[in-house]
Amino acid sequence: MIPLKLKCPVCSVSLMDEKKLIDNEPSLHLAIEVQGKRGDIWLSSIYGSYDYETNVDIPDNAIVRFFCPVCGKELKSESKCDVCNAPMIPINLEEGGRVRFCSRKGCTNHVIEFKNPELALKLLYDNYSYNNKNTNEINFKRIEEILKKQVKKDNAEKEIISKGTYLYTYCPHCKHTLIKDNMIELAIINKDGEKGILRLSPYLNVFSHESTIRLPEGEPVKDILCPYCGESLMTEENCPVCGSKVANILVTSSTKLVDFKFCSKAGCKWHGISEDDEKSIILEDSDEW
Secondary structure (H helix, E strand, O other), X not given: XXXXXXXXXXXXXXXXXXXXXXXXXXXXXXEEEEOOEEEEEEEOXXXXXXXXXXXXXXXXXXXXXXXXXXXXXXXXXXXXXXXXXXXXXXXEEOOOEEEEEEOEOOXXXXXEEEOOHHHHHHHHHHHXXXXXXXXXXXXXXXXXXXXXXXXXXXXXXXXXXXXXOEOOEEOOOXXXXXXXXXXXXXXXXXXXXXXXXXXXXXXXXXXXXXXXXXOOOOOEOOEEEOOOOOOEOEEEEEOOOOOOEEEEEEEEXXXXXXXXXXXXXXXXXXXXXXXHHHOOEEEOOOOOO
């Protein structure tokens, strides 16, 4: 079994509790809420272990809400458990990648996604070496070949939206095109309440922009809206890089309309797509993860 090091997907602070050991390893510390009661939970960091300790009574089959104990933000995602349909909880690996586990007590469904196969191989090798196990018994070269083949197979089945691709863009509410004069045009309100227009490049990973009001570098905007229906494009999600609110628009791939998310803070270049769309689409050179 492999011990994992995990961090908050919002503030990126380590969630490992070195003083609270479970399975003889530092535990994953999270704040929780269940049926109106709040407390803490310490989960085993060993992948495949379901041991935990908590100071709150959790009834069987109850759905638990999880929060970062440092920044206080709720850890949630759009994806549902494919076993019981409860929300899946996302937590990032410090080395790069993501773990998702079911929020329902009693459901053991969980998924680990490494950013690259070399990381999975390194964790396996380091863990066996650390525990003085005979690494000669493990065919690491064969494991690496299998991991790389699987990643290649997974990616081959996905559509890649390449850097520089022109993104035809639409409002997620009224579905009106947001392209005007070859730019993505959005209505904005800055922190001082001034209203204006923000124009963004429609090309993926080309970050040129202009606005009719002052947007200081490093300062989040108060709101981003559709200039046609007036609905806000802001979501409840937070940027995994800087913690600012995330806005959402629709862009076209070759097969469907995709939720395209971007950070609302001037100067932050984070962008990504929904977890459901990640199953079939790759954004080339995306900063996500």
